[in-house]
Amino acid sequence: MWHTARKAYKHLPVPMQRALVKIYGRLIRAERIRPESRELERFLEESERWEPGRMREYQEERLRAIVRHAYETVPHYRETMDRLGLKPGDIRRIDDLQKLPVLHKRDVRALGKRLRSKAVPRSALWSAATSATSGSPLPVYRDRPVSLMNHACYMRLRRWAGFPFGVPYVTIQGRLIVSDRQKHPPFWRRNPAWNQLLMSTVHLSDENIPLYLREMRDFGARAMEAFPSCAFIIARYLESRDEHFPLEALTTTGEPLLPTERDIIEERFQTRAFDAYSTAERVAFSSECEEHNGHHLYAEFGITEIVDEEGRRQAPGSPGLIVGTSLHNMGAPLLRYACGDVGAMADRSCPCGRTLPMMEGLASRVGDVIVTPDGRMLPPIMVSWSIKAVSNVIQWQLVQRTPDEVRLSLVKDGPLTDKERAGILEYFARRLGADVRVHIEQVDQIPASATGKVRHVVSSVPLVWGSPNRWSGRDEHEGDD
Numbered sequence: 128m129w130h131t132a133r134k135a136y137k138h139l140p141v142p143m144q145r146a147l148v149k150i151y152g153r154l155i156r157a158e159r160i161r162p163e164s165r166e167l168e169r170f171l172e173e174s175e176r177w178e179p180g181r182m183r184e185y186q187e188e189r190l191r192a193i194v195r196h197a198y199e200t201v202p203h204y205r206e207t208m209d210r211l212g213l214k215p216g217d218i219r220r221i222d223d224l225q226k227l228p229v230l231h232k233r234d235v236r237a238l239g240k241r242l243r244s245k246a247v248p249r250s251a252l253w254s255a256a257t258s259a260t261s262g263s264p265l266p267v268y269r270d271r272p273v274s275l276m277n278h279a280c281y282m283r284l285r286r287w288a289g290f291p292f293g294v295p296y297v298t299i300q301g302r303l304i305v306s307d308r309q310k311h312p313p314f315w316r317r318n319p320a321w322n323q324l325l326m327s328t329v330h331l332s333d334e335n336i337p338l339y340l341r342e343m344r345d346f347g348a349r350a351m352e353a354f355p356s357c358a359f360i361i362a363r364y365l366e367s368r369d370e371h372f373p374l375e376a377l378t379t380t381g382e383p384l385l386p387t388e389r390d391i392i393e394e395r396f397q398t399r400a401f402d403a404y405s406t407a408e409r410v411a412f413s414s415e416c417e418e419h420n421g422h423h424l425y426a427e428f429g430i431t432e433i434v435d436e437e438g439r440r441q442a443p444g445s446p447g448l449i450v451g452t453s454l455h456n457m458g459a460p461l462l463r464y465a466c467g468d469v470g471a472m473a474d475r476s477c478p479c480g481r482t483l484p485m486m487e488g489l490a491s492r493v494g495d496v497i498v499t500p501d502g503r504m505l506p507p508i509m510v511s512w513s514i515k516a517v518s519n520v521i522q523w524q525l526v527q528r529t530p531d532e533v534r535l536s537l538v539k540d541g542p543l544t545d546k547e548r549a550g551i552l553e554y555f556a557r558r559l560g561a562d563v564r565v566h567i568e569q570v571d572q573i574p575a576s577a578t579g580k581v582r583h584v585v586s587s588v589p590l591v592w593g594s595p596n597r598w599s600g601r602d603e604h605e606g607d608d
């Protein structure tokens with residue numbers, strides 16, 4: 128029923144949309160805020176300080192259960208393991224996972240319901256059709272246990288960020304709130320069951336932002352969860368008026384949070400941003416803690432590996448595909464699923480004392496990574512340093528079609544000075560190599576994707592794994608390649 132309701136939603140009159148959001152919010156609340164959810168939240172509070180050995184035991188116990196279940200009830204896994212001569216007993220430890228091939232998005236698309244467990248009725252599964260940025264939606268499914276666990280992970284993020292349930296908060300994060308064809312406010316809906324103000328990501332314009340801010344004030348917003356680009360657009364507006372909107376907590380997800388944007392966001396909302404990473408396919412979850420020292424992997428949720436195209440593990444610090452193995456989704460388990468993002472493990476412990484493993488907080492879409500002619504990879508964060516010295520940048524985008532050429536588009540207040548231009552060229556010469564041609568153009572606007580995100584980097588150059596460079600977002604202005 129909700130599938131139909133969601134489809135019809137954008138065509139409904141505003142009062143009906145309002146009523147639907149209210150009912151939906153109440154249903155989701157009844158579904159997730161119940162004793163077993165609280166129990167999971169308490170479990171995650173304790174497990175984040177477990178000895179690493181205990182966490183491994185927990186993961187491997189769940190892994191054995193899910194592999195056995197997959198072998199016994201999921202046609203694709205039965206077939207794959209039979210073909211490879213594997214029995215469930217062959218996959219007992221995390222390292223044993225490497226015996227299984229990596230599952231790519233294209234495989235999921237081709238396999239469809241062969242990835243669903245025959246032991247779980249279709250009615251017990253939610254379709255998680257992921258945003259169709261690259262073609263048709265992906266047929267992935269979630270069951271109730273993984274939804275509850277994901278919610279508990281999300282509440283852990285909020286606990287770390289300092290906004291417990293009940294605090295009035297704003298969400299500007301991609302869900303369709305009002306039709307993109309709508310030209311007049313309200314561009315938001317209230318969800319009283321969650322004390323949440325849901326705001327559209329695609330109506331953020333200079334003309335509308337004052338209306339957003341007024342609604343946020345009326346609502347009494349004390350926290351925000353947002354795409355980095357949305358939080359940045361509002362923060363930049365506040366900056367241009369020399370205003371602030373003090374919040375108690377702020378979380379970002381959905382895109383890399385670039386340091387240049389983080390500074391302005393944190394300054395204008397007067398709070399630290401807690402960046403998080405999660406996948407619609409529910410195989411991985413990670414976030415910053417109060418140390419903002421990369422991401423802690425939420426190891427209870429899934430097993431995360433960083434691998435090359437063939438599934439070989441990469442050393443900490445070296446970039447690779449982020450591959451997740453679901454530990455809770457019995458309805459449609461995904462083992463070694465490459466969600467299309469690139470990241471790197473971090474070989475360090477965190478001063479916060481939590482024992483959860485660390486990942487560099489630079490997870491980027493595969494197509495958002497620049498590749499140099501000699502095969503080095505630069506995440507968007509590295510690229511963002513190129514415009515650090517350029518004043519009043521509103522938006523930017525770097526497009527790479529071939530290894531030896533990039534095109535930088537900039538939206539900024541006032542003209543680009545010769546000095547700024549020279550600074551950009553000098554940075555790219557150092558980072559990409561002197562042979563790469565760099566075109567810079569100032570433009571009026573950079574189109575956003577359907578979900579309201581503006582991709583900072585768009586590259587169609589294939590990635591090369593195992594290259595010698597480190598995947599690092601530290602400010603390496605004084606370059607030490």
Ligand SMILES: [Zn+2]
Pocket residue numbers: 416417418423477478479480481
């Ligand atoms: Zn920490």
